Amino acid sequence: MFYILNMKKYILSVLMLLSGMAARAQQAPEAGLQSRYIQLVKGSEQSDFRRVELRSDIDTTWFRWKERGYSFGFVPSKTPMYTTVDGILSTPYMIQVRGNAEERNRKRWGYHVFEGYAKDDKSRITMLVNKHMEAERPVAELYYYSTVYNHDETAYNWFKIGSDVRQHSFMFGRDKALFYGSLKLTNALTLGVIGKEDISTIKPTGDDEQNAEKDAKYVNYKELKNGGDGTIFYDKDRDIVVIKIKGKWMKVAVEALPEGVSYDF
Numbered sequence: 001m002f003y004i005l006n007m008k009k010y011i012l013s014v015l016m017l018l019s020g021m022a023a024r025a026q027q028a029p030e031a032g033l034q035s036r037y038i039q040l041v042k043g044s045e046q047s048d049f050r051r052v053e054l055r056s057d058i059d060t061t062w063f064r065w066k067e068r069g070y071s072f073g074f075v076p077s078k079t080p081m082y083t084t085v086d087g088i089l090s091t092p093y094m095i096q097v098r099g100n101a102e103e104r105n106r107k108r109w110g111y112h113v114f115e116g117y118a119k120d121d122k123s124r125i126t127m128l129v130n131k132h133m134e135a136e137r138p139v140a141e142l143y144y145y146s147t148v149y150n151h152d153e154t155a156y157n158w159f160k161i162g163s164d165v166r167q168h169s170f171m172f173g174r175d176k177a178l179f180y181g182s183l184k185l186t187n188a189l190t191l192g193v194i195g196k197e198d199i200s201t202i203k204p205t206g207d208d209e210q211n212a213e214k215d216a217k218y219v220n221y222k223e224l225k226n227g228g229d230g231t232i233f234y235d236k237d238r239d240i241v242v243i244k245i246k247g248k249w250m251k252v253a254v255e256a257l258p259e260g261v262s263y264d265f
Helices: 002-037 212-226
Strands: 038-042 050-054 112-117 124-134 137-145 159-161 170-172 177-179 232-235 240-245 248-251
Touching: 002 038, 137 159
Parallel strands: none
Antiparallel strands: 038 050, 112 124, 124 137, 159 170, 170 177, 232 240, 240 248
């Protein structure tokens, strides 16, 4: 009986040893794989402190690359697959997007630093930097893009700032802003200075981004034509201020400054 019990203990010990060896054999390659994608990198050569790096492989056969919302603006042969955090991402510090030597393959087109998709998984809020130079300076742009996938006015939804209360706050589209609240300025208000050279009655064919200057002239025409009562602008060809009242354009009466009134600017 004593012999049988010892044999059982021996067999049990051998089975446990083999099981442990098998588990380690399975875990060793997995640990090696993990080190490729999750790495602890030294903060500096002079210290033993570490920082974490996460990475994904480049795989042109990834099924998501077939979807425009994933591949648009990227080169799958150079861009790693998306790295997903299956949970809420929270930090007591901040989220930062920085440039690099091959920016296009790290940011969509090299410009997009943020995208947040709506429940249709197509329309999105987008923030991008330095896609354009306007008024002699680089531009950061923020907009709500629809599912049309072009640069037409209908491709842009309203971007609302101020609150989520309907018919309140301030909404911005591609060519128009709608203010439900009052507007208080701490500096001057400058009217649109528009003449014949700034107007086009025909919308140019093709993409609005490629025809931006010509399309802007058509937008001027469309907005002035469809503008309701109270629409006002400065007619630079005639040096007059005009306003629409009861559907009719009328000249705003002005007069010279009173005697003794002058400005240094």
